[in-house]
Amino acid sequence: MAMLEVQGLGISFGGLCAVDRFNLKIEKGQLYGLIGPNGAGKTTIFNLLTGVYKPNNGRVTLDGQNITGKSTIEINQAGIARTFQNIRLFPKLTVLDNVKAGLHNNHPYSTLEGILRLPKYRKVEKEMDEKAMELLKVFDLDGYADVLAANLPYGKQRKLEIARALATDPKLLLLDEPAAGMNPNETQELMDTIRFVRDHFDMTILLIEHDMRLVSGICEELTVLNFGQVLCQGKTSDVLNDPQVITAYLGE
Amino acid sequence: MIVMKKMKLDKNLKSSLITYGMVIAAYIVMQTLVMTDNISSLMEGLFVPLCIYSIMAVSLNLTVGILGELSLGHAGFMCIGAFAGAFFSKCMNGAMPDGIRFVCAILIGAVVAALFGFLIGIPVLRLKGDYLAIVTLGFGEIIKNLVNVFYVGRDANGFHFSMKDAMSLGMEADGEVIIKGAQGITKTPQDSTFTIGVILLLIALFIVLNFINSRSGRAVMAIRDNRIAAESIGINITKYKLMAFSISAGLAGVAGVLYAHNLTTLTALPKNFGYNQSIMILVYVVLGGIGNIRGSVIAAVALTLLPELMRSLQDYRMLIYAVVLIGAMLFTWAPKAKEFREKYSPKRLLALKKAQKEAK
Amino acid sequence: MSFLGYLINGVSLGSVYAIIALGYTMVYGIAKMLNFAHGDVIMVGAFVIYTAMSSAGLSPILSVILAMVLCTILGMTIEKIAYRPLRNAGSPLAVLITAIGVSYLLQNLGLLIFGADTKSFKSIVNMEALQFAEGQLTISGETIVTIIACVIIMFALTSFVKYTKAGRAMVAVSEDRGAAQLMGINVNGTIALTFAIGSALAAIAGALLCSAYPSLSPYVGSMPGIKAFVAAVFGGIGSIPGAMIGGILLGVIENLSKAYISSQLSDAIVFGVLIVVLLVKPTGILGKNIQEKV
Numbered sequence: 001m002a003m004l005e006v007q008g009l010g011i012s013f014g015g016l017c018a019v020d021r022f023n024l025k026i027e028k029g030q031l032y033g034l035i036g037p038n039g040a041g042k043t044t045i046f047n048l049l050t051g052v053y054k055p056n057n058g059r060v061t062l063d064g065q066n067i068t069g070k071s072t073i074e075i076n077q078a079g080i081a082r083t084f085q086n087i088r089l090f091p092k093l094t095v096l097d098n099v100k101a102g103l104h105n106n107h108p109y110s111t112l113e114g115i116l117r118l119p120k121y122r123k124v125e126k127e128m129d130e131k132a133m134e135l136l137k138v139f140d141l142d143g144y145a146d147v148l149a150a151n152l153p154y155g156k157q158r159k160l161e162i163a164r165a166l167a168t169d170p171k172l173l174l175l176d177e178p179a180a181g182m183n184p185n186e187t188q189e190l191m192d193t194i195r196f197v198r199d200h201f202d203m204t205i206l207l208i209e210h211d212m213r214l215v216s217g218i219c220e221e222l223t224v225l226n227f228g229q230v231l232c233q234g235k236t237s238d239v240l241n242d243p244q245v246i247t248a249y250l251g252e
Numbered sequence: 253m254i255v256m257k258k259m260k261l262d263k264n265l266k267s268s269l270i271t272y273g274m275v276i277a278a279y280i281v282m283q284t285l286v287m288t289d290n291i292s293s294l295m296e297g298l299f300v301p302l303c304i305y306s307i308m309a310v311s312l313n314l315t316v317g318i319l320g321e322l323s324l325g326h327a328g329f330m331c332i333g334a335f336a337g338a339f340f341s342k343c344m345n346g347a348m349p350d351g352i353r354f355v356c357a358i359l360i361g362a363v364v365a366a367l368f369g370f371l372i373g374i375p376v377l378r379l380k381g382d383y384l385a386i387v388t389l390g391f392g393e394i395i396k397n398l399v400n401v402f403y404v405g406r407d408a409n410g411f412h413f414s415m416k417d418a419m420s421l422g423m424e425a426d427g428e429v430i431i432k433g434a435q436g437i438t439k440t441p442q443d444s445t446f447t448i449g450v451i452l453l454l455i456a457l458f459i460v461l462n463f464i465n466s467r468s469g470r471a472v473m474a475i476r477d478n479r480i481a482a483e484s485i486g487i488n489i490t491k492y493k494l495m496a497f498s499i500s501a502g503l504a505g506v507a508g509v510l511y512a513h514n515l516t517t518l519t520a521l522p523k524n525f526g527y528n529q530s531i532m533i534l535v536y537v538v539l540g541g542i543g544n545i546r547g548s549v550i551a552a553v554a555l556t557l558l559p560e561l562m563r564s565l566q567d568y569r570m571l572i573y574a575v576v577l578i579g580a581m582l583f584t585w586a587p588k589a590k591e592f593r594e595k596y597s598p599k600r601l602l603a604l605k606k607a608q609k610e611a612k
Numbered sequence: 613m614s615f616l617g618y619l620i621n622g623v624s625l626g627s628v629y630a631i632i633a634l635g636y637t638m639v640y641g642i643a644k645m646l647n648f649a650h651g652d653v654i655m656v657g658a659f660v661i662y663t664a665m666s667s668a669g670l671s672p673i674l675s676v677i678l679a680m681v682l683c684t685i686l687g688m689t690i691e692k693i694a695y696r697p698l699r700n701a702g703s704p705l706a707v708l709i710t711a712i713g714v715s716y717l718l719q720n721l722g723l724l725i726f727g728a729d730t731k732s733f734k735s736i737v738n739m740e741a742l743q744f745a746e747g748q749l750t751i752s753g754e755t756i757v758t759i760i761a762c763v764i765i766m767f768a769l770t771s772f773v774k775y776t777k778a779g780r781a782m783v784a785v786s787e788d789r790g791a792a793q794l795m796g797i798n799v800n801g802t803i804a805l806t807f808a809i810g811s812a813l814a815a816i817a818g819a820l821l822c823s824a825y826p827s828l829s830p831y832v833g834s835m836p837g838i839k840a841f842v843a844a845v846f847g848g849i850g851s852i853p854g855a856m857i858g859g860i861l862l863g864v865i866e867n868l869s870k871a872y873i874s875s876q877l878s879d880a881i882v883f884g885v886l887i888v889v890l891l892v893k894p895t896g897i898l899g900k901n902i903q904e905k906v
Contacts, residue, residue, distance in 0.1 A: 043906075050484060052906050076486035084484075084906070090477035092543075093470070101474040104467060105486045111495065114466025115459055121466065128467075168485050322705065375891050382646060386845045387890055389838070390883030397880035434876075480906055527838065531648075531712055538709045567724055574716035578694055581713060585706035586697035 001064050003028040003204040004172055009048060009058030018044045019228045022058070026172070026221075031198055032206045033219030033236065037248060041228040042208045043085055046174050050082050051075040063171055077105060079171035083161040083178065085208075091150035095141055098149050098160055099132040102167025107131070135163045138200065139193065155186045159193065166201060173197070175207040179214050187211060191218050216240060224248065268461045271546040272454060278553070279450045298560060300514045303449025304507045305556050307456045309536035309548035311503030314460050316534065317543030318469065319496040320476030321377070322385040324530050325392025326504055329365045331525035333505025335399055335431065337361030338440040338512035342430050343406065345441055354443040354513065358452070361509035362502040368395075369501020370494055377493045389527050399520040404431040436519035437512070444514040452510060453549070456503050460545055463499065472496045539580055617749050618871045619864060624755040624824065626863020627762035631817040632840030633847070633855035634769060635810030641786040641850035642806045645704065648711040649690060650814060651837015652718035655830060657683045657815030658822045659726060662733055672736035679815040687811025688804050690714055696800065715834075722830030730829045733822040754824045761820060765813065766856050773852065782806060786850065839866075842886050848899025857897055862886075 407427030540547030664675035739753030847858025
């Protein structure tokens, strides 16, 4: 069974068809790329997959579970976590608290237990601290645990966003342009991190990216999107040599 | 790693303990002044209001600083708590021991105000920014207006309600009108003391500080910082917004009960429960630092005492108050003033001196 | 009084709200701040007219012009001293509280100079009331002047914003301050101009308000100020026709509920309607609805 299966997904905004008859199949543990020119509808697809938009038609199944039209929160609980194109951290929380916010649903205790500082509060908070520090360590952020997220350098903010998404314990991780604004060295480092995340957490990853070095370097399969429709789908090397794709990117 | 965690937990705890300690120290100092007869009765009369405004500021800071929503109707919740608590005390006066009755009145005031906070929060918290502000202001004014036309009486047949006048309650001759519209509630037992006020302030601080430093508080602050991201990691936006708003309203209700039991006559006037009062509390919160709970208490106390300390200046004192307020805001917030402060901060000057010495 | 009478009086009161709301809405649109002191500028305007007419014996027209000039200077001074330093403070609350401070300042200055007692304001309108249907319906001169003034101001402002360079600069600054600055627009000047216009309108509103309700105290502008702010939000804050519609609707609702439901509850009803409108249309009647992009 595929980890993610999308069939005939479509949405239009005021008559404008943003995504049309979109199909996608990602196997467990795959590193999958979604590419295409600006405005092709890549982020819209992420928004559809995570319930920010409700699709007009189509069907989305995650690990056998139908999640079509579910709310963002339900979808996150079903196992999809994401990052954003324009970083969305909790700037006034510390790096540690950003990750702990991601642990929110899987480490529950009641508000009253929190206010009265009952033993369960101490126990769960300790668990959360340990788990969060573990995650931060993966991204080399453990030295910044007490820093406000807003004060992190850009590259580290991107990493923190991934750490926070992983804290929700997802089955599928969506990364929206993780390398945007990074220099070649940072991108190289990011590629290693993404690969490590896949192997270490046994994660399935779908990413949107413009940086072809990153795409060809780590993605096993690609889907190219153009004007809201699938232009080409398949193995990375095949797709990148497809004349249609080259035309879409470079023009006639 | 674990060592570092311990340190961080301790940091929050330490900050909370400083806040409690500060309140207790202030209480001891003031009590000593009273016992040694070193304080005017006028000042002494301000002790309970100081607690009331501090609780109001702390609770509003939960909405404004932690939840990040500008509420201009906080006095409305205080009004609800005041009337609910005073109503209970009037009904139960003599029916149970005074101490227990007052504790019950406080709990009832808190619960009723929190319930209103919850009900009002459902529509209001869907709005954003200044729209939310004006709607909370609206609700505050509606509450004040409705209380002014509300009549409740009690006779052998039970309770009677009316929105018109005392006559239309249709009571038996032996009946007693408890809430008399614009005349409010009279002869509420005067149970509020400075000691009780300080205890309630400490409880309010305990609740708010522990809430902030818990899982739920973190969720609320995550929503404040970025709603869309909070949703994406599965945080239930509506639940936590409503939770913070209701707790905030409930604590305002506690302040209201304290207020009601500090006066013989409780009426809903623009002065005590109108938008001007809400704004006054907001001033404490902003001046004390948005999200800084300890600052709220300090600002509430300082700004309540300021006009009294300037009593000798008579007519000029509110003018000076206004100028101080504007000056304080400019000094703390203006980018130019910030630059100036950083440049001439004692810390930096000391460090500079040290560096010069070392260079020599 | 007949329904029509209440309605016309409501439109008149609403016109005053609308003129105040215009000041609120323009300042909000451009400086992104709630100028809580706006209502108190109305009070200053009314006191200037009162003093000019009673002590200096100036004609009503001259008094109003004098008030407009003084309020304009006052508005620009407040903006320069109290608001401009906080423009890039990064917290909208800082400037809001400062505005509240300015409001206290103006009220207490008024209190010091003029005392707390209410003064009776001599109407600036010298016109016979119109009688219709054999005295069944009376429309006072104040009502007529207020409504006409409101319509003229509305048209003048709309044309100013649409057709003059300064007006278009205002629109540009309100849309995107940074971009406007890069296009060579003097942002500080434009904001100051907005305050000037808003304050001049406040002076006119003060004249009309106190002519219709002839009692003058240092707190006279406070409640109408809040209500005009409500009106601006009602119509969609930042929008000139929105402020107009919001103001008039508010005045009509207030007057009709005073007449037919309860004078004690009229404010509650006004706020109740506002809440319902905002819940149905969260950015007001003519407000632009911009969704945050994910």
